[in-house]
Structure formats: structure tokens, C-alpha cells
Amino acid sequence: MLLKSSKINEFRLWGLLLTMGGMLIMIIGLAGVVFDWGAVGRIIAVIFLILGMISMLGSMAIYFWAGMMSTSAVALDCPECGKRTKMIGKTDRCMFCKTILTVDPSMAPAEAEISDEGNIRQPETGSATTAIDSSKN
Known part of the structure; x- marks a missing residue:
């Protein structure tokens, strides 16, 4: 990484x-x-x-x-570090903390959970893959 x-x-x-x-x-x-x-x-x-x-x-x-x-590019807030980052394509990394981000929920890991904001987020013990729900934008 x-x-x-x-x-x-x-x-x-x-x-x-x-x-x-x-x-x-x-x-x-x-x-x-x-x-x-x-x-x-x-x-x-x-x-x-x-x-x-x-x-x-x-x-x-x-x-x-x-x-x-x-x-x-799609500008969004990284769920890990909270900084504004830009994303190209369906998957990309945060410019600051290198967390893998995706806008496609089907690409999120199976053990990921959906937060109350609509973001799909993996538990803290696993790898840092995050899916962002783009339907709210």
C-alpha cells in the first residue's frame, strides 16, 4: 500500500x-x-x-x-480520513489515506455493513475498502 x-x-x-x-x-x-x-x-x-x-x-x-x-472527477469525502478527495472510475484510492473507494455497492466486500448515511463500510479489523453510495448526489 x-x-x-x-x-x-x-x-x-x-x-x-x-x-x-x-x-x-x-x-x-x-x-x-x-x-x-x-x-x-x-x-x-x-x-x-x-x-x-x-x-x-x-x-x-x-x-x-x-x-x-x-x-x-467525482468529489467526495473519504469515510476513513474525512478529507475531500476526487475519484475517477468505479474504484479509486483516497488521495490522502490511500483507502480504496468505490461507488458500486456490488464491488464492496461481502462482510461490509451499510452505515446510516448510506455508505457501505467494512469493519475496522479488515482491509480498508469502502463503497460510496452515489445516488444521493
Whole structure:
């Protein structure tokens, strides 16, 4: 569970990795010019700068895509930590406490119980899977 995150945060992570990777590729490419490797160094610099630029443009596309998905995501309060989180699809994780959330009661565990608010909630001793009743929204 340490490396699991919500879907929106996963997209943002990949965008950040592409940004950092693109900058690193561009910095490596500049070594051809900085260390004065002649014509070969300039060709290496151009190739690496183009690859870094492509990586940066890919990062921009991923950030744009994550932003568009974030605007249409279902915003709800996490039953475990009480913080406002966004959910994409039928199942997702809380952005803060990593609790598995779902809007489909059929995907909730069999031993889950329905609270007075209409949320399907698993007992505290089991895993933290929670189903949110979306018919109230």
C-alpha cells in the first residue's frame, strides 16, 4: 500500500517524471557543447535537446489530460480520513489515506455493513475498502 495512490496522483507522478527526465536529457546533451567536442558534440547536443523537448511535451500532454480528468472527477469525502478527495472510475484510492473507494455497492466486500448515511463500510479489523453510495448526489 506504500506505493499505491489515487489515479489522478499517478498521472501527475508520470508527468513529473517526464519533466525531470526531459530536463536531465537536455542537460546531458549540453555536455557536447560545454566540453567542446566539435561538430560531433553539436550533433549530440541537438539530438539530446530534441529528445528532451519531446519528453517535456509529453509531460505537458499528461498534465493537461490529468487536469481534464480532474475537472470531471467525482468529489467526495473519504469515510476513513474525512478529507475531500476526487475519484475517477468505479474504484479509486483516497488521495490522502490511500483507502480504496468505490461507488458500486456490488464491488464492496461481502462482510461490509451499510452505515446510516448510506455508505457501505467494512469493519475496522479488515482491509480498508469502502463503497460510496452515489445516488444521493
